[in-house]
Amino acid sequence: MRKLINLFALLGFIFFSTNSFSYSSDPKIFIEELVGDAIKTLSDKNISKPDKEKKIKTIALENIDINAISMYTLGAIRKTLDQDTLEKYKELFEKYFLKSLTSRLSDYSNNKFEVISAEQKTETTTIVTSKIVENSSQPEIKIEWRIYTKNSLKPLIRDLRVEGLSIARTQKEEFSSILNSNNNDINILFLKLEEFINN
């Protein structure tokens, strides 16, 4: 019996330590906790780089609406693609997104971050306003988080607006430019994504 209890205790420990990424459902606290966790992970000198990346990816997969972002980013062309092509795109986009996210977060991990306020815009969207506090190398940066709250118990991040400039929209227009310059050939976009992922 004691062995069984020990086994459950061990399983419980493993479960909670690997699922320590469940944050508050209040959008403001959600962002506070999530960013705090990400910055803490990235600036922890005792964690190896691959482990940092692994944890950031786990946080992102749990808390960012990567599927919706991938569709938004692809724009209107998504309606013309078949299911297999869309699946391939989603798979590549996820890898691209996670690599790019880790890199972007690492660039800002030495900064102090503060959440200011939250405003529910629609039934499904809340905007959380935050800032990266001014330091010797850069001025204060205002960041707005677009949070999808259709499931009020599980908020998901959909976009970041850095000083009012949407990262998702920038990405969308980048993809659109690649497609426009190549007769809307999705394979060229796949090649560019693969190049980024493998570099």
Add this chain to the structure above:
Amino acid sequence: MNLQKTIILISTSILLLSANLKAETGKECFEKVSRSIFKFNQGFDRTVIKPIASGYNRLPKLIKDGTGNFTSNIATLLTVPNHVLQGQWRLAGESSASFLINSTIGILGLRNPAAKMGLRNQQEDVGQTLGAYGISSGCYFVLPILGPTTVRDSIGMVADSFVDPFAHVTIREKELINISGNKIDYFSVKGATAIDFRGDNMTNLDSLEKNSLDMYSALKSIYLQDRSKKIGNTFSSEDEDDWGELNK
């Protein structure tokens, strides 16, 4: 060319272009040429601007803040007439008060006591004024050294030098309330503004370059979003259409 002729030329150009200016925002004027100029600009940035901005970032915060405040205070001279042209009387008043306070109590604009008094000083230019009048941006292109622009904003940039009292005193070397200057003053201030901006955005631009599939398009998007939010005087320029569909 005298001032009157230039104003007539600019007004005529705007009228002639206004049909094209209704064109879809973000349309390219001559993409291949713009991409080549963009590559040249990137090279210029890597070899000249970025190294200077890196050195500038190592200066004491007091000097950096002073430079940022000084250039921003001078830019207020262009902001005030543009607020007036847009009928934003309260903002014109706030910007004027900000300029007067910073130029005196703030020691020639090196400090920014006006901000502590709650006086806003958002920067405006003729391109934004034309945008506020409902003139669309027209096609997009890249200028050597000066970077991204649109037909409307490039016309605005030329017009700025006629609306801006600082340009009047420096570029055209005309005396204004016993203040005189020369072209070197103008280009020194513009150069300092560029270095201060580049220094402030060191991490942002490096991160963008590292994570872009197509840096040219990313910067184009950022430029157009930024202009759109400045014209609308809003924080965000978000296109809600596609999200709306994905919100279901």
